[in-house]
Amino acid sequence: MNYHWDWGVFFKPTGIGSEIYLDWFMTGLGWTIALALTSWIIALFIGTIIGVARTLPNKIIANLAAGYVALFRNVPLLIQLFIWYFMVPDYLPESLELWFKQDINPATSAFISTVICLGLFTAARVAEQIRTGIEALPQGQINAGLALGLRLPQLYKDVLLPQAFRIIIPPITSEFLNVFKNSSVASLIGLMELLAQTKQTAEFTANLFEAFTLATLIYFVLNMSLMLLMRKLEKRVQVPGLIALGGK
Amino acid sequence: MISIEHINKWYGDFQVLTDCTADISKGEVVVVCGPSGSGKSTLIKCVNALEPFQEGRIIVDGISVGDPQTDLPLLRSRIGMVFQNFELFPHLSITENLMLAQQRVLGRSADEARDTGLKLLDRVGLKAQAAKFPGQLSGGQQQRVAIARALAMNPIAMLFDEPTSALDPEMVNEVLDVMTELAQEGMTMMCVTHEMGFARRVANRVIFMDKGHIEEDCSAVEFFGSPRGERAQHFLSKILHN
Numbered sequence A: 001m002n003y004h005w006d007w008g009v010f011f012k013p014t015g016i017g018s019e020i021y022l023d024w025f026m027t028g029l030g031w032t033i034a035l036a037l038t039s040w041i042i043a044l045f046i047g048t049i050i051g052v053a054r055t056l057p058n059k060i061i062a063n064l065a066a067g068y069v070a071l072f073r074n075v076p077l078l079i080q081l082f083i084w085y086f087m088v089p090d091y092l093p094e095s096l097e098l099w100f101k102q103d104i105n106p107a108t109s110a111f112i113s114t115v116i117c118l119g120l121f122t123a124a125r126v127a128e129q130i131r132t133g134i135e136a137l138p139q140g141q142i143n144a145g146l147a148l149g150l151r152l153p154q155l156y157k158d159v160l161l162p163q164a165f166r167i168i169i170p171p172i173t174s175e176f177l178n179v180f181k182n183s184s185v186a187s188l189i190g191l192m193e194l195l196a197q198t199k200q201t202a203e204f205t206a207n208l209f210e211a212f213t214l215a216t217l218i219y220f221v222l223n224m225s226l227m228l229l230m231r232k233l234e235k236r237v238q239v240p241g242l243i244a245l246g247g248k
Numbered sequence B: 001m002i003s004i005e006h007i008n009k010w011y012g013d014f015q016v017l018t019d020c021t022a023d024i025s026k027g028e029v030v031v032v033c034g035p036s037g038s039g040k041s042t043l044i045k046c047v048n049a050l051e052p053f054q055e056g057r058i059i060v061d062g063i064s065v066g067d068p069q070t071d072l073p074l075l076r077s078r079i080g081m082v083f084q085n086f087e088l089f090p091h092l093s094i095t096e097n098l099m100l101a102q103q104r105v106l107g108r109s110a111d112e113a114r115d116t117g118l119k120l121l122d123r124v125g126l127k128a129q130a131a132k133f134p135g136q137l138s139g140g141q142q143q144r145v146a147i148a149r150a151l152a153m154n155p156i157a158m159l160f161d162e163p164t165s166a167l168d169p170e171m172v173n174e175v176l177d178v179m180t181e182l183a184q185e186g187m188t189m190m191c192v193t194h195e196m197g198f199a200r201r202v203a204n205r206v207i208f209m210d211k212g213h214i215e216e217d218c219s220a221v222e223f224f225g226s227p228r229g230e231r232a233q234h235f236l237s238k239i240l241h242n
């Protein structure tokens, strides 16, 4: 194969303002990080609530939570995104619908849809980990908390969740990394995140291999740094006698 | 103080407890023993409603445990419980273990909870371990902390479910000593245990269970004396020869 690699391409002007192609990548990376972090916060918050709900003695609540998990885990992410982006806005109250479709710019509406979609999808996966973590704790811990007179919310907040979180750090790390990868679905509704910028650079310059090599490198460095960060967190909150559940 | 009246309990079709009746007065120490699977843990957990029961009544300090109106967390906070596997909270330091329920349940301030906790920790001889985590303590030490944690709530009675059976033999006595001291101070105690030496020395009464039923309920002197049921005799001879 006689492909002529040209790494200088990233420093060439794009022809739009004074931008060079590298700027596109940085803008894309910015969107990717913003998408992933916002989605992750939603996922952690809702996932914890759903995961806890699945372990509650109240069967109705537990079953509703199980239904949530089944629904959001089994419908393909892309379909969920199209529902949030194309369908849901039509069913909003009129003022909200107009705001979503006309007042805010397309990038913002794509961002909102993706973040809701990815947040709720990942929440279902986080919920499963939280549930696994809680169920891995000995029944004796629950009994000990109850015997001291703790009420259910206190039992969860002070006894069960702090332990469950510690033991699920490895599997939850891989969910965290998945959010970054999955955030690329936003490119399909026109949000210029990292993957979309890569494709655009490839099309504009015909330097396809360079563009995708750089994107790969960025995703890789991003993932490695996040993994190291999570390892640090795991070390920091480690306590003697609590063993983490295996990651994937 | 604790009155157990005609308790029947089933797990599905299987009857775990059959017509169990027993009374524990204030200041009394009652040892519950019997073969494995005879329902001792189940019975003791019924007393603080960790296990529900279908028939009968349990009254603790005038309050009916099975009554749906009863504020169970409040009732439980007044009864201390010590478990076979200690069940300290592994993510909290020893001091935090002692403080948690005092603050959350009794609404004590952090200072007050810490003072009370450390005093009790000193009492069980573990003041030096205050800053450690449960995983850094031996089994015997953990169980003493667990007793201190229960005492920090100023309980009106204490329940023990085989507090020494998960311990290495050399640590059994340090826990039994704390329990003996507690009994001598007049604590009302219901102890599931196979430590017959402890029962003989400390217990006012011994309850012997078999197949979910209370077979014997008599003074310790009687229980270890001559006339008693065949099953209890068989159980005793087995346990004393180990």
Ligand SMILES: Nc1ncnc2c1ncn2[C@@H]1O[C@H](COP(=O)(O)OP(=O)(O)OP(=O)(O)O)[C@@H](O)[C@H]1O
Residues within 6 Å of the ligand: B011, B016, B034, B035, B036, B037, B038, B039, B040, B041, B042, B043
């Ligand atoms: N959650 C449960 N579901 C069904 N059966 C149970 C349950 N818990 C206990 N059992 C059964 O109830 C019976 C009594 O159990 P329990 O734990 O009270 O016995 P025990 O006297 O404390 O025995 P051990 O000395 O082994 O602790 C046993 O046959 C046990 O298998």
Ligand SMILES: [Mg+2]
Residues within 6 Å of the ligand: B040, B041, B042, B161, B162
């Ligand atoms: Mg038992």
